[in-house]
Amino acid sequence: MAKLPIVLAPDPVLKAKAKPVAAVDDSIRRLMDDMLETMYAAPGIGLAANQVGVLKRVLVLDVAREGDAPTPMGMANPEIVWASDELSVYNEGCLSLPEHYADITRPKEVRVRYLDRDGKKQEIETDGLLATCIQHEIDHLDGVLFVDHLSALKRNMILKKLVKLKKQRAEDGE
Ligand code: NI
Numbered sequence: 621m622a623k624l625p626i627v628l629a630p631d632p633v634l635k636a637k638a639k640p641v642a643a644v645d646d647s648i649r650r651l652m653d654d655m656l657e658t659m660y661a662a663p664g665i666g667l668a669a670n671q672v673g674v675l676k677r678v679l680v681l682d683v684a685r686e687g688d689a690p691t692p693m694g695m696a697n698p699e700i701v702w703a704s705d706e707l708s709v710y711n712e713g714c715l716s717l718p719e720h721y722a723d724i725t726r727p728k729e730v731r732v733r734y735l736d737r738d739g740k741k742q743e744i745e746t747d748g749l750l751a752t753c754i755q756h757e758i759d760h761l762d763g764v765l766f767v768d769h770l771s772a773l774k775r776n777m778i779l780k781k782l783v784k785l786k787k788q789r790a791e792d793g794e
Pocket of ligand 1: 713714715716756760
């Protein structure tokens with residue numbers, strides 16, 4: 621496995637729509653494994669392929685609590701096939717927008733269909749943090765960031781700070 625560089629916002633690859641994968645082959649499995657390693661090292665609980673500069677509909681997640689056994693998940697071509705009318709609010713962050721958080725409202729429960737790491741069709745219904753995380757990551761695959769759910773004023777404030785951070789990092793030679 622290999623740790624991949626995480627793309628920081630604003631960046632065109634984070635605004636692009638990722639393409640479905642034809643099949644979960646060894647290259648996709650390797651991408652999932654590398655993305656998991658990258659996510660754990662960050663550390664984070666979810667990562668979409670756009671965030672490592674790959675425009676394929678692949679995401680990884682692990683919402684296990686610290687101290688609990690890890691529950692790594694890889695999804696290809698994930699699709700929300702049902703969402704509850706009931707909503708929930710979660711204070712979201714994102715590895716592509718380090719140190720920024722905001723309360724985001726999303727459906728509380730979702731049913732999602734995807735291909736797992738073995739290429740097997742799966743369908744799960746879930747709520748809580750996993751439901752929030754899946755929706756956040758599928759947003760990434762559609763070129764949507766959590767700040768896109770905020771007002772333009774709040775979004776631009778955060779993005780301006782990130783432009784500064786990226787400039788600073790470039791000057792530091794990181
Ligand atoms: Ni994110």
